[in-house]
Amino acid sequence: MIACMRIAALAMGCAMFLGVGAAAAQNPTVPNYWNPGERLIKPDLSSVDRLRFLTTTDFPPFNFIDRRKRLSGFNVDLARAICAELAIMEKCEIQALPWDELPKAMERGDGEAIIAGLEMTSETRQQYEFTRPYLQVPGRFIQRRESAISEPMAFSVRNHKTGLVAGSAHAKWFLEAFRGAASQEFPDRAAALTALKDRKVDLVFSDAVSLAFWQVSEAAGDCCAFAGGAYESPDRFGGGLSIAFAKGRTELAAASEYAIKELNDKGVFAELYLRYFPLSLY
Numbered sequence: 001m002i003a004c005m006r007i008a009a010l011a012m013g014c015a016m017f018l019g020v021g022a023a024a025a026q027n028p029t030v031p032n033y034w035n036p037g038e039r040l041i042k043p044d045l046s047s048v049d050r051l052r053f054l055t056t057t058d059f060p061p062f063n064f065i066d067r068r069k070r071l072s073g074f075n076v077d078l079a080r081a082i083c084a085e086l087a088i089m090e091k092c093e094i095q096a097l098p099w100d101e102l103p104k105a106m107e108r109g110d111g112e113a114i115i116a117g118l119e120m121t122s123e124t125r126q127q128y129e130f131t132r133p134y135l136q137v138p139g140r141f142i143q144r145r146e147s148a149i150s151e152p153m154a155f156s157v158r159n160h161k162t163g164l165v166a167g168s169a170h171a172k173w174f175l176e177a178f179r180g181a182a183s184q185e186f187p188d189r190a191a192a193l194t195a196l197k198d199r200k201v202d203l204v205f206s207d208a209v210s211l212a213f214w215q216v217s218e219a220a221g222d223c224c225a226f227a228g229g230a231y232e233s234p235d236r237f238g239g240g241l242s243i244a245f246a247k248g249r250t251e252l253a254a255a256s257e258y259a260i261k262e263l264n265d266k267g268v269f270a271e272l273y274l275r276y277f278p279l280s281l282y
Contacts, residue, residue, distance in 0.1 A: 133240025160202035
């Protein structure tokens with residue numbers, strides 16, 4: 001079974017996502033995963049007839065159908081930017097399929113790459129060639145605005161009660177990292193965030209994407225904001241978003257890494273990031 005790093009509980013939907021503006025971002029931090037001194041060689045793709053990216057429509061803000069019924073999202077625009085950087089737009093295609101159909105489509109040769117949140121694991125590494133991660137999704141704390149809980153969180157958390165989603169990777173990480181700290185588990189993220197808004201807990205710890213979009217939703221009512229910094233744990237939160245290519249297509253994976261590095265250095269990646277994330281994940 002294919003593992004995936006899909007933030008399924010990001011249930012605000014495309015309508016909410018499209019309703020937030022750039023003004024929602026305040027001093028955003030754009031992540032940079034590249035060594036500034038690293039130089040990658042641009043592979044020769046003259047023999048490549050086609051580069052078709054396969055994605056889905058149910059993973060906003062990464063890939064979804066917008067109000068104009070167009071395939072949109074961070075991943076979609078990143079794929080297009082990669083093709084533009086490699087000067088192969090005439091060979092570039094992006095097709096959306098249901099998540100469960102992606103592996104078979106790749107096996108049939110209907111696509112060369114998956115850009116849809118497929119997680120890099122020991123199992124999937126046997127099936128695909130992966131690029132280096134282009135985006136990590138950290139864990140974050142969120143608090144009510146009047147609380148003013150701040151770093152060092154190692155001390156602050158122990159003086160407050162944190163809401164967690166029962167059984168989630170973030171809950172397991174928190175219970176190990178902050179042993180003895182007061183916490184309360186809830187059946188889902190919505191219940192935990194409602195408890196935060198109703199002052200039944202002081203903090204909630206979960207994935208930064210879901211918390212960022214909830215903050216700017218009508219449900220939040222501008223009640224809350226991030227507290228402290230971001231926490232990365234590849235073992236618990238996943239290794240990040242990567243592009244998966246058909247096994248053996250190392251030249252395409254290398255070309256995409258080259259393109260993403262160039263997009264990063266030119267500021268294009270930052271432009272895409274700020275376009276789709278109303279609040280910084282970091």
